[in-house]
Amino acid sequence: MTRSSPGRVLAASFVAAALAAAVDTVLTLGSNPDPASASLRLGLAVSPLLVETAWACPAGLIAGWLSGGGRAAPATVVSLWALGILLDAWRAGQSVLALAIIALVVALGGLALGRLAIDATAAMARLPAARRHLLWTAAGLALFASASSVTRSGLHIFGGGTGPCASGAAPAGPNILLVSVDALRADTARRMRSYQRLAAAGIEYTEHFTSSPWTLPSIASLMTGLPPDLHGAGLSLSAHALLAKTPVPVGLPSLARTLGTNGYRTHAIVTNPFLTSRYGVDEGFCSFENVTMGGELVRGLAHTTPMRLARILAPRALPSDRASTVRAHAERWLATAGDRPFFLWLHFLDPHAPYGDRDGDSTSLTLDLMAFQQEPGLMVPFHGVGLLRAGEYRPGPDERRRIAGLYQQDVDFADQEIGRLLDFLAGRDLARRTAVVFTADHGEEFWEHGGVEHGRTLYDEVLHIPLLVVPAGEPRGAASRGEPSNVVDVAPTILALAGIEEPGWRGVDLLTGLAGSERAFNLGNLLFGEEWTGVRTAHLKYMRSEHGEERLFDLIADPGEQVNQVGSMHEALAAVRALVRPMPAVRADLALAPAAATGAKQ
Numbered sequence: 001m002t003r004s005s006p007g008r009v010l011a012a013s014f015v016a017a018a019l020a021a022a023v024d025t026v027l028t029l030g031s032n033p034d035p036a037s038a039s040l041r042l043g044l045a046v047s048p049l050l051v052e053t054a055w056a057c058p059a060g061l062i063a064g065w066l067s068g069g070g071r072a073a074p075a076t077v078v079s080l081w082a083l084g085i086l087l088d089a090w091r092a093g094q095s096v097l098a099l100a101i102i103a104l105v106v107a108l109g110g111l112a113l114g115r116l117a118i119d120a121t122a123a124m125a126r127l128p129a130a131r132r133h134l135l136w137t138a139a140g141l142a143l144f145a146s147a148s149s150v151t152r153s154g155l156h157i158f159g160g161g162t163g164p165c166a167s168g169a170a171p172a173g174p175n176i177l178l179v180s181v182d183a184l185r186a187d188t189a190r191r192m193r194s195y196q197r198l199a200a201a202g203i204e205y206t207e208h209f210t211s212s213p214w215t216l217p218s219i220a221s222l223m224t225g226l227p228p229d230l231h232g233a234g235l236s237l238s239a240h241a242l243l244a245k246t247p248v249p250v251g252l253p254s255l256a257r258t259l260g261t262n263g264y265r266t267h268a269i270v271t272n273p274f275l276t277s278r279y280g281v282d283e284g285f286c287s288f289e290n291v292t293m294g295g296e297l298v299r300g301l302a303h304t305t306p307m308r309l310a311r312i313l314a315p316r317a318l319p320s321d322r323a324s325t326v327r328a329h330a331e332r333w334l335a336t337a338g339d340r341p342f343f344l345w346l347h348f349l350d351p352h353a354p355y356g357d358r359d360g361d362s363t364s365l366t367l368d369l370m371a372f373q374q375e376p377g378l379m380v381p382f383h384g385v386g387l388l389r390a391g392e393y394r395p396g397p398d399e400r401r402r403i404a405g406l407y408q409q410d411v412d413f414a415d416q417e418i419g420r421l422l423d424f425l426a427g428r429d430l431a432r433r434t435a436v437v438f439t440a441d442h443g444e445e446f447w448e449h450g451g452v453e454h455g456r457t458l459y460d461e462v463l464h465i466p467l468l469v470v471p472a473g474e475p476r477g478a479a480s481r482g483e484p485s486n487v488v489d490v491a492p493t494i495l496a497l498a499g500i501e502e503p504g505w506r507g508v509d510l511l512t513g514l515a516g517s518e519r520a521f522n523l524g525n526l527l528f529g530e531e532w533t534g535v536r537t538a539h540l541k542y543m544r545s546e547h548g549e550e551r552l553f554d555l556i557a558d559p560g561e562q563v564n565q566v567g568s569m570h571e572a573l574a575a576v577r578a579l580v581r582p583m584p585a586v587r588a589d590l591a592l593a594p595a596a597a598t599g600a601k602q
């Protein structure tokens, strides 16, 4: 047996890895059908090549060195790759028959890839040296360009922060901890132990509503104090890409910037692909972490050999966006926060669909939200999410209860971790010096109006959210306020907690200025389907679609919003109609093209 040169062994390993990566790329793109942008699509396409070559080249060299033959390298690379696929299928709970079929396909495919790698390497060896060098230089440059493009876009979405950083004199106000939980209904929140613990020492706002039924526009309202028709965040820019949404525009009022300008140290630890610098959510924060992106990275690399093996060997070591990660990061940050008062925003994602599927994995919001669907045979692809939300998926009562139970499990997990965080604050004597605001970005529907999840309607089940305000200092006992309050009130309330007087905020300071039941709150900026705008008062809910369909509900007589009163409450209709700006006018103000709604109603 002639000993192969290291160069040839390396070449064989690289070619084998590239061939395996080509298969992985097809699997990766197939399971991520809605990349946010061309750069993300490129990242998904090239990352398997980067990852597979990173381990395969050294592994192939070792195998080649040990065996001395030229064939051991590609054989080792392809065998490990095939083993990863098979073990992953076993981990995923495939049946014995399915495993046998997968093993057969992978074995035949692996043999073909190995043969191809050996032949391609031999063919390359026969090329003139100049051409061979040219080929390797081109491959090296392509690999380097891929690595730098993926790394650059990857790093960009992990962090952020544009605001002032603890400059000037330290403020006299207390620390402020803002906790928001994704997709947490007001009624569900009230059953949480952490909620009850905070409520025992704070003020509970029982009629608190957000203005948009999904994360980006609702959080934009929270941070800017503006309703959705004025901040314009979260409007669709493409009928095909779920993540193509308008960001929070630059130059709006900013809660974080105001606190930072007044000497607060500001930081955010959040989880949700929409809460990133790409969407302007980091505006005004000194520093900003999105731990979801670690989970998304794991997901992006899911169809690669190291990730397949890591899922079996060390699943807990993989980055995660679960509440435990947010809590751990928060505790780490708090331990080094120093004496200067801070504003820390934590956003927990756990209750968000897919429900009950979080063991070390990403929540995969960029993908189908069907993980709670466990019946074999019913696979709804990405475009099915709109159908799911719109009620096209019609489970029976038992299945609905099971799905709601999985949601509750995720709420319970977030509850437990928030409780541990409160223990941490108490243990460090931070509780007394820290005001806590607890809320959600939106609620969640469970077939009240035919669908499940959130993002496609403006009914109360997706707008009614918890709000608790616990001032710093000695506990004052529980209090409850039943007047309607809105997400735009949170920023001025937090500034009041901090003792910062800054006029011009649209909402009111809920500690002193709750204005009774005469207020009207604009609604809009949906995630899916037709665009709807609307308005909510204490007694009425009015909604109008982009095509002119109207709905009016008497919230006193019909709190479940089941009977459309457009044909009967004429006076009220005229009054609320005047409060809603037509969607074309909103888009014109924001210099956007006409509606480009995504989802099932295309």
Ligand SMILES: [Zn+2]
Pocket: 182, 183, 214, 215, 216, 352, 441, 442
């Ligand atoms: Zn959300």
